Amino acid sequence: MIDELLAQFLIEGREQALEAGADLAALQRGPADPARLDRCFRAVHTLKGSADLLGLTPMGRVLHAAEDVLGRLRGGQGEGGDFSVLLEVADQVERWLDDLDTVGVLPESASAASQALIARLAGDGAAPQVAAADDWDGASAFPGRAGVAIRYRPRADGYFAGDDPIAIIKAVPDLAQLRVSLAEPVADPALYDPFRCTLVIEALSTAALPAVETALRLVRDQVALATLRAAEAFAPAGVEVETARRTLRIDAARVDQLADLSDQLVVAKGGLIELAAQAERGGDGQALGQALRAKQAELDRLVAALHTTVGQARMTPLAPLLGRFPRLVREIAATLGKPAALEIEGGEVEVDKAVVDGLFEPLLHLLRNALDHGVERPEARTAAGKPAQALVRLSARTVGDQAVIEVVDDGAGVDPARVRDRAVARGLIDATSAEAMSDAALVDLIFLPGFSTAETVSSVSGRGVGMDAVRAAVTRLGGRVEIDSRPGLGTTVRLALPIRMVLAKLLVVESAGERFGLPLDGVAEIARVPADRIFPIRAGRAFVLRDEVVPLVDLAQALGAEAGPSSDRVVVAGVGGEPVGFAVDAVVERIDAVVRPMAGLLAGARGVSGSTLTADGSVMLVLDLAELLA
Template sequence: MDHLLKQFVPEARDLLDKSSEALLTLEKNPADGEAINRLFRSVHTLKGTAGIFEIPSFTKLLHAAEDILNLVREDQLALDPELVDQLLAGIDVLAHWVEWLHEKGELPNDAASVGERCVAVYRQRLKASAPAPAAAAVDEAAETGPGANWLATLPEADQLAAVRLLAELGNDARLLAIAYDPDPQCFYNGEDPLFTVKQMPGVLSVAMEWRQDWQTLCEGDPFSCRVRLRVLADASRDAAGELFRYVSEQVDVREVRLAELLSFSVTPLPADSEAIVAQWREDAADHDWMALANAAEQASDREDSIGSSARLIRTLLEAPNPPIDGVVAIIERLGASPEAEPRPGDSPVRQLSEESLGALVLQVQQAIIATEPGSQEWRNRLAAVVETLGRVVYVEFQRDVRDELEQAFEATLAANAAEPLLTALSQILSPAPAIAAEASVSAAAATVDTPRRDGEKVLKVEQSRVDAIMDLVGELVVAKNALPYLARRAENEFGCRELAREIKHQYGALDRISQAMQGAIMHIRMMPVGTLFQRYPRLVRDLSRKLGKDIELVIEGEDTEADKNVIEALSDPLLHIMRNSLDHGIELPDERGAAGKRRTAQIKLKAFQEGDRVCIEVSDDGRGIDPAHIRRKAVEKGLIDEARAAGLNDRESVQLVFMAGFSTRDEASDLSGRGVGMDVVRTTVEHMGGDIALDSEVGRGTRILLRLPLSMAVTRVMMVEVADMLIGIPMDTVIETVRVPKGSLRRFKQAEMFTLREALVPLVRMRERLALPRHEAERDSEAVLVCRLYGAPIGLVVDDFNVGIEVVLKPMTGLLAGLPGYAGTAVLGNGQVLLVLNLKELL
């Protein structure tokens, strides 16, 4: 995948997400003008960006969607739920295509057919509304729009060339008259209207027309396209459709036959030409075409309108098969009253020579120079202006002024003012055509206020590069941790206490730097959880409509930040929880009304930070979880026996939903009932080093709380010694370390425990749990690491305590990848591999 496509994919995803969000906002509040503008901008921007790739189905679908949105924005089409469904379906198709582009670099094979079906649906909605949008595709364009009156202003040479071609080709010949009105912001979409027009095959004439809102160069925006282009070409509609396929809503194409072109070409004759016209009419009436040709030849040297008409008649008669009807029509129209004829002077079309256009470009560059000096943006603009000026002057005026422009540029930077470069440009412009006088820019224009963009600068970086930096920081942490070992060796083995002290001092400095680097790179990886939350309004809308429920989604704390990997890993667990809440938790409106509740249910999605943890809370005001029903279903499915079910209290019974294979549904549906869901949620959350809590009250609703580390990049562990081995315990589970006298241990049946602040704490001997040899000698006390597991304390009996350390945890791979009880491994400073335990799996 090329670098442009790599940039396009994330931008397209972001724009499609924004479009969905704005569309859902509009469905709730159709009068929200900002939302419709935001939606239209997202679709328009995506259409412009997609235009640089060969993905016509993608662009055509966006065109059709933009047509719909344009009518909605102009209050000509109501945004009803059916239309929202259709637009969301189109967004889904586009999102699917974006993923194909990401994976394969092209659209799927069925893109054309799928896109045509979507476009057909949109076109049907457009036909049902009035007026029809101007953004019809080129091959479907109606014979409306700017029209072809601009043909009356064609230069005579272009007129004669077109007439000659049509006369030679015969009666069925036709040309294309193309009216191209570029979007004023087309340059920002990567479009070049003039370049596009130059690619048109068979171009006979190009005319330029100013927009009605044209301003002086000092007042206008030099980066806004202010012209319309008119093209006459000998080409097919298919060729025009292919060329303008990415800007089809800006183009009007119509076919022009010889008769229509002649009607634009004939102008009234002066009063003193009655004798000449009378002779032409007599020759035509006698069908004496040779005499008419000779008479036209004699008058063709005149510079007035009689000469233009003579040259036109001569051109027609010189054709292999002269179109006699056309000649007769011209003569009959000669001498018509001026009021009945089109007047070229009334048209805003302006014919400019290449030299005049070159001068106008220089004028625009002069306006760019006259912006507020001193900023980096100003200096960057000046550099681009100097390069453009050098090329334009060389191409248009055959003068090489690059050296003097460079000198003026350096003088401008030194003076921090635009005058030196403006003076040099004025000297360059002095021989330019008189057109420059209409919009000249003086040095005083340097005082024009131009908005400065001093906002935050954003640099988009691929995640792989950030991950690579994070890996290097991890290696730096490992290298830093080797220094304390080196200091101990220097002091104990070599007796160099001063050297050991210096190593420790350098370790402290390196530790501060590495921690700062860790913090900086981890901050780069942080993202607001709102990027995750924004996909759930669509889920709630679609499922609530499918289930016949009326549900309001409330989102809070979307600005809370967490590591990108944590947010991405939360996607599936949250999806399961939201689907369960929608399917199981929320009642139907009638059922809620009968229970005295609001018919509209509420699901709240909330995020907040708690210490070094990010918490995600999902709550609803639905029917809640019935503990008795949960116990009965668990027994029916064979997950627990009746004796155990009878011994569970209500809170413990609710937790049975996390058992693998548990479901309250007797039959599976596309939403639930397969027994795969909440157990996967808990496994995923715990694998990330988090925990999950569930509370529910019958008739009041359910609350689920996920607590996860802010980042999974660096893990702090407590090292303990077990059978001459170092074992790592995640610090987020550790409560405290205690040494328990042998006499304080208690035994109940097969379980050991001790009392800690009037609470019984069960004990687990790590040597036995890890199948390691027992102690050979009795000890007076036991080293106990007290941890919290599932909300309750548990004591791990180890040989001794070591130190807490930050490590970069790597998952186990190969044959050990599926080994339960281990979170991963880390490399210590002395090169030793540290096994880090996953207590929830091990115990």
């Protein structure tokens, strides 16, 4: 069981650590970005939970400290924030994951490394490193550089102790930059004490962190280190770094079925050769036609069967996912001091692998919430005539083309009045409209961003990885979330998810003040075409891209809007086999999204192939560029 969990953690943990690292690097460089900070916080939060579950104490501790720091930053405390130490935490976690991958345990140095990072995250001056670090920010010391930033503040009596700070820094491998300065100005040159060390040495090394640490091990308590990542190493801000490394386990019987089908296809193809030979000999046209039709029917059947089988191969049962929760729930319950049992049903329900992959975090959050906020304390339960041990049920079933997953607790339910007061207090709704809302509508408010019913911050949940994150995650998977609460009896959260989903890769662009999705498989490249490289050609405009004349279409005009202010961003897409440049106002990001075909009156809209829900719940149109130009 642990092995399976560890294997899962090695895959997911890595993705989360990578994601957190990329976000932290962007935050360190760029302006404050609450969405990025949120995402980072969630990644660290989940990593922490997994590390604790697997008994990786040093990793769990340092992630807990990192989560605290991120939580404060999210709360708007701590100006700017020092993301360099947080980045080091992300890096350290990645390295530990490597260790876990190769030897299955954390290295012996993990505790010490964890302690050191925690001390630096705390920044409370208690740890010797902090004294050296002050409020030092490695990134601002060496802007735009990659490597390990070093700040070395030798002890005042260092010269007497026989230390030569210059010799020590000289021993650091791969020095790229060096700065020397004095910690304090010389107040009176006449009283200058040449043997009281006031040196401050800042340096940048391009060697790996462990190598730098080794070189500085004797003065480690006087040194602050920060790992810097170069801006070029990451995609520009706003464009998601694709980190997902997905694996798919397929039932062997299905692979056999696929092999069988492909054999039959080979045989059917062989039959065509014989028919072609007959046609060449000029045989009976009608007989030939009938034979061809029979072959076509056979090919039809095979292709359809292949399509279905491949589709099924993507389907995977929920059991392994659901099986991860019992222990988590036990641990959460123990932490909270609320005895609880978890019942699991419906592990045999099969859904698309992509859906399964996206469900762990939302479900974990829902279970945490149920235990933390839903379930009452044992004394209160007994007083209310309920068994002291709470019951949480996690169940899955298939309804039509949807999988319905429910998290049901027998706790106190959600109090609509409290939700209303909180929502009003937080400015999410105004008091008058709140009065008119039904209880169900009020309870639904907990999905609003910025809402958290927890009165106090608890270590289990309630630090604002809110229900809005759950709804966003489920929306991304093409599903929806509902909540049903009966005061005093319990809460049911219901996720309805598509069993099959096709994720389309979309390039999100901005044109005429709106965002549109372009299918990424049609996009050849994104170019910058300055106005002076655009020339009129007949009725239209064109530009030269690598010796080829490419027609240029203003996307806003093609959509029937006013041409926007000219920007030099051009998306080059293949339309009918020819490249066409589409001028857009901005290229926003790349996303994986579930595209739904347009329905009803909009089905006939020209140039629109479907729509998708974005993470914030708004609808984005997905364009069919070929149809747009037709």
